[in-house]
Amino acid sequence: MTLLPSCREVQTQLTEYAEGTLPLPRRIGIWIHLFFCHVCAGFLRGLRALPGLAKRALAPPEAAPEEASRALAEIQTRLKRQQS
Amino acid sequence: MTEAPRTETELIQLAATGDSDAFGALVQPHLALFHNGIQRILGNTADTQDALQDALMSIHRDLPRFEGRSRFSSWGYKICLNAALMVRRSRVRLHDMERAEGLAIGPFDERGHHTEQDRTPEWQEEAQAHQLVERQEMRECLTRALDELPDSHRMVFVLKDLEEWETDDIARHLQLTPAAVRQRLHRSRTLLQARLRTFVLGGHP
Missing domain, CATH: 1.10.1740.10 (RNA polymerase sigma factor, region 2, helix turn helix motif)
Structure with missing residues (x-):
């Protein structure tokens, strides 16, 4: 492992880099690499943007889907049976 | 009344x-x-x-x-x-196998550096990306991409990036080491990012 990692090495360690779990020399190496390599820096921006995009894209719809309403109706029927 | x-x-x-x-x-x-x-x-x-x-x-x-x-x-x-x-x-996790590929998006040269730097697509500004998520297509694409992930990778991505759980909590629930959680998270993010290129990147899928 050299001080200045390659693009492939950087890309495989960016999540650990973002979580701060890498040894200091490797963090410095990646930081320097990202300063000079716009492709890896863009890749990191993509990784950082992904959770926000995914949260918005996969947010609950306004109305519950039919199968969810069916599940609730089934539970209500069971409860009614238990009551009677 | x-x-x-x-x-x-x-x-x-x-x-x-x-x-x-x-x-x-x-x-x-x-x-x-x-x-x-x-x-x-x-x-x-x-x-x-x-x-x-x-x-x-x-x-x-x-x-x-x-x-x-x-x-x-x-x-x-x-x-x-x-x-x-x-x-x-x-449930039986038939598809929950480790995958070695998908950790990084190339192409790379023999020293592991990017080639064709000028042609590599760039992640768009977030403001633009926000508009894109309104599209039903984006939801469908992401849902499909999530379905294609190995089960434990999908779980890690959902719990960490959507539910905002701590890495240690995910590790405890899934009986993994924190390092394994981070590794799976990284693979998931990389694979999803590659699948979303058509929507969020200015390049090709």
């Missing part, structure tokens, strides 16, 4: 005594949230339906113990996630 709508607290009290209509009225406003949380973990499968039913039964059973320290929706949502995790633990 029509009856005044009941408050959530009243509905909780009535539902706890077994009133099924009150239970329906209590849960209905949060049903989309509950279903969505389970579906994100288990995918669009029969398991989701089973887990939702289990969760609704647990919510009803535990209502007398609900102390109102958190909102009902948050409390119920946690029960739903636990139900999804329980179902996930019990």
Whole structure:
């Protein structure tokens, strides 16, 4: 492992880099690499943007889907049976 | 004269005594949230339906113990996630194999550096990306991409990036080391990022 990692090495360690779990020399190496390599820096921006995009894209719809309403109706029927 | 709508607290009290209509009225406003949380973990499968039913039964059973320290929706949502995790633990994970590929997006030269730098697409500004997520296509693409992930990778991505759990908590729940969680998270993010190129990057899929 050299001080200045390659693009492939950087890309495989960016999540650990973002979580701060890498040894200091490797963090410095990646930081320097990202300063000079716009492709890896863009890749990191993509990784950082992904959770926000995914949260918005996969947010609950306004109305519950039919199968969810069916599940609730089934539970209500069971409860009614238990009551009677 | 029509009856005044009941408050959530009243509905909780009535539902706890077994009133099924009150239970329906209590849960209905949060049903989309509950279903969505389970579906994100288990995918669009029969398991989701089973887990939702289990969760609704647990919510009803535990209502007398609900102390109102958190909102009902948050409390119920946690029960739903636990139900999804329980179902996930019990099912056979045929597709949950380790994948060595997908860790990095090339092409790379023999020294491991990018080639064709000028042609590599750039992640667009977030403001643009926000508009893109409005599109139903984006939701469908992401759902498909999530479905294609190995099971444990999908779980890690959902719990970390969508539910915002701590890495150590995910590791404990999934019986993995924190390092393994980070590795799976990274693979998931990389694979998803590659799949979303058509939407978020200015390049080609």
